[in-house]
Amino acid sequence: MPRTDSFFSTISAKKPRPDGKPALTVRERFSALRNLPAFLRLIWQTSPGLTLGNVALRLLRAALPVAMLYVGQLILDAVVQLSRLPAPERALTPVLSLVALEFGLAILSDALGRGVALLDSLLGDLFANQSSVRLMQHAAELDLDQFEDSNFYDKLERARRQTLSRTVLMAQVLSQAQDAITMGFLAVGLVAFNPWLLLLLLVAVVPAFLGESHFNERSYSLVHGWTPERRELDYLRQTGASDETAKEVKIFGLSGFLIDRFRQLSDEFYRQNKSLVIKRAGWGTFFAAVGAAGYYAAYVYIISQAVYGRVSIGQLTFLAGSFARMRGLLEGILSRFSSVAEGALYLQDFFEFFQLQPRIRRDESRAVRPFPRPIRQGFTFENVGFKYRTAEKWALRNLSFELQAGEKLALVGENGAGKTTLVKLLARLYDPTEGRILLDGHDLREYDPQELRQEIGVIFQDFVRFQLPAGQNLAVGRIEEKGNQPRIEQAAQQSLADSVIAKLPQGYEQMIGRRFNGGVDLSGGEWQKIALGRAYMRDAQLLILDEPTAALDARAEYEVFQRFKELTQGKTAVLISHRFSTVRMADRILVIENGQFQEIGSHEQLLTRNGRYAELFRLQAAGYQ
Numbered sequence: 001m002p003r004t005d006s007f008f009s010t011i012s013a014k015k016p017r018p019d020g021k022p023a024l025t026v027r028e029r030f031s032a033l034r035n036l037p038a039f040l041r042l043i044w045q046t047s048p049g050l051t052l053g054n055v056a057l058r059l060l061r062a063a064l065p066v067a068m069l070y071v072g073q074l075i076l077d078a079v080v081q082l083s084r085l086p087a088p089e090r091a092l093t094p095v096l097s098l099v100a101l102e103f104g105l106a107i108l109s110d111a112l113g114r115g116v117a118l119l120d121s122l123l124g125d126l127f128a129n130q131s132s133v134r135l136m137q138h139a140a141e142l143d144l145d146q147f148e149d150s151n152f153y154d155k156l157e158r159a160r161r162q163t164l165s166r167t168v169l170m171a172q173v174l175s176q177a178q179d180a181i182t183m184g185f186l187a188v189g190l191v192a193f194n195p196w197l198l199l200l201l202l203v204a205v206v207p208a209f210l211g212e213s214h215f216n217e218r219s220y221s222l223v224h225g226w227t228p229e230r231r232e233l234d235y236l237r238q239t240g241a242s243d244e245t246a247k248e249v250k251i252f253g254l255s256g257f258l259i260d261r262f263r264q265l266s267d268e269f270y271r272q273n274k275s276l277v278i279k280r281a282g283w284g285t286f287f288a289a290v291g292a293a294g295y296y297a298a299y300v301y302i303i304s305q306a307v308y309g310r311v312s313i314g315q316l317t318f319l320a321g322s323f324a325r326m327r328g329l330l331e332g333i334l335s336r337f338s339s340v341a342e343g344a345l346y347l348q349d350f351f352e353f354f355q356l357q358p359r360i361r362r363d364e365s366r367a368v369r370p371f372p373r374p375i376r377q378g379f380t381f382e383n384v385g386f387k388y389r390t391a392e393k394w395a396l397r398n399l400s401f402e403l404q405a406g407e408k409l410a411l412v413g414e415n416g417a418g419k420t421t422l423v424k425l426l427a428r429l430y431d432p433t434e435g436r437i438l439l440d441g442h443d444l445r446e447y448d449p450q451e452l453r454q455e456i457g458v459i460f461q462d463f464v465r466f467q468l469p470a471g472q473n474l475a476v477g478r479i480e481e482k483g484n485q486p487r488i489e490q491a492a493q494q495s496l497a498d499s500v501i502a503k504l505p506q507g508y509e510q511m512i513g514r515r516f517n518g519g520v521d522l523s524g525g526e527w528q529k530i531a532l533g534r535a536y537m538r539d540a541q542l543l544i545l546d547e548p549t550a551a552l553d554a555r556a557e558y559e560v561f562q563r564f565k566e567l568t569q570g571k572t573a574v575l576i577s578h579r580f581s582t583v584r585m586a587d588r589i590l591v592i593e594n595g596q597f598q599e600i601g602s603h604e605q606l607l608t609r610n611g612r613y614a615e616l617f618r619l620q621a622a623g624y625q
């Protein structure tokens with residue numbers, strides 16, 4: 001049998017958690033309970049009606065156990081009394097009516113129990129749905145660089161896992177209140193008989209409570225500390241078996257490598273968890289025995305009182321029944337209390353995610369500057385520098401140039417030069433680390449970022465291949481117009497996606513991508529034409545194409561850009577391409593190298609200048625000879 005002193009020493013000492021951090025103290029654990037009021041508020045907001053109904057049914061149900069025990073006592077006492085009467089005087093009717101009453105109470109208790117379970121499950125489903133929606137809404141508000149931080153993913157992952165298990169916590173908190181009320185009723189009878197029995201009860205169950213609470217914390221720590229590895233496990237599972245990766249996994253024979261890593265991680269988690277659950281089971285058995293000993297001590301005492309005639313047989317069953325029920329309830333309340341405390345620790349993760357705030361957002365403290373329609377002067381980069389949060393190196397530095405209104409500017413530079421970063425700064429996906437960007441003479445930060453993004457259409461090189469019907473895949477460029485078929489078709493014509501869609505069996509209704517039933521996959525170039533169509537769905541004043549044509553054949557790219565030039569007459573545009581045949585169509589070309597400004601000018605000017613652009617241009621031209 002395990003020794004209790006070693007158990008208590010594990011409670012008091014700050015044993016390191018599996019993630020290397022010290023274990024939470026009892027006080028820290030309990031302080032997580034302060035998250036409960038906010039949690040209960042969320043439940044109430046989910047559905048006031050269902051919450052009220054749930055509480056009302058539970059209140060009613062809380063009173064039933066004591067009522068049933070009491071009726072049980074009356075029945076037994078009546079039977080004993082009747083049995084003492086001479087046979088002819090005995091009548092069954094008064095006992096039968098008591099039995100009928102108990103029967104009625106039993107049926108009511110069962111019905112109420114089912115009602116509570118029903119409301120719990122309805123409320124739980126609604127709560128899980130609403131939490132998921134809140135999670136998606138909040139994630140959508142956050143900044144791009146928050147998504148690029150692995151700590152953020154850990155928080156998101158923990159919050160995501162919370163949405164379902166929180167419904168269990170909700171039922172637990174409500175059951176807790178219900179059982180506490182039942183206990184209150186039962187305690188009245190027990191205290192009236194002998195208050196020491198209540199104390200005995202506490203002594204019998206408190207060790208079990210402490211044990212539960214200790215092991216709950218250990219398992220929370222294990223799960224919490226393993227969040228990054230669990231994300232990796234999910235990633236490995238998905239990479240090992242998904243349509244997107246199957247091609248390379250097969251060609252490179254990666255499945256063994258992925259499975260080995262998965263096995264290594266999952267075995268380690270299994271090992272750590274196994275040792276915890278074994279310890280938990282051992283201690284649990286021991287504490288259950290302590291609880292049972294307390295119960296039997298009380299039982300012997302009550303029996304002795306009955307034997308010496310100080311209580312009736314009916315009272316004996318009432319008291320023994322009350323004690324047994326109270327022990328069950330108290331054990332339940334205490335162990336639930338520690339799992340509620342554990343749930344509250346998880347809630348902390350949930351609320352922490354919602355506390356993350358975006359930095360790029362409308363400044364509520366001052367009036368936002370109305371977005372210029374049309375843009376008059378254009379964008380000015382003033383000594384702009386940018387460093388990614390996780391990077392050592394500056395992605396852009398000391399960048400000053402103007403993007404004039406109505407101008408078509410091409411960005412040229414080698415891989416990693418900083419072209420995409422520049423575009424992301426224009427769209428305010430990030431703010432410059434140094435310097436500033438002006439729009440018509442005012443800092444970009446003075447405008448509402450939402451409005452700015454509405455006025456900008458960007459198609460990135462790594463555009464998303466939405467697993468949606470073809471028409472909707474174009475409409476994502478302006479999702480409010482998803483029902484406007486003529487507009488979608490026009491965008492498709494402009495981006496040359498119309499000929500791709502014409503070949504699809506169900507045209508604009510055709511599901512594309514292989515993930516869903518009946519989906520048809522497209523070639524890289526065909527996907528690009530669809531993605532390009534999104535740019536034409538917008539009424540944007542600034543259009544940015546970040547190499548969305550890399551997979552197009554040379555003729556298609558030439559055609560796409562010719563059209564782009566015609567269709568965006570008078571609009572400001574930024575193009576990124578590694579093909580100089582495309583680049584030369586721009587009014588001016590900005591050359592960036594290692595995040596620094598190199599030169600700017602028209603194709604002819606830059607060739608005459610004979611600098612970096614001329615060198616790169618000749619290099620590519622030589623390749624075609």
Ligand SMILES: Nc1ncnc2c1ncn2[C@@H]1O[C@H](COP(=O)(O)OP(=O)(O)OP(=O)(O)O)[C@@H](O)[C@H]1O
Pocket residue numbers: 148388389390391395413414415416417418419420421422
């Ligand atoms: N999210 C990120 N976090 C950290 N560093 C990044 C991130 N995105 C880009 N970088 C780094 O910033 C630099 C500039 O990248 P950027 O994507 O702007 O280059 P690019 O000129 O568009 O290159 P390419 O022609 O290959 O598309 C590179 O050194 C890159 O490694």
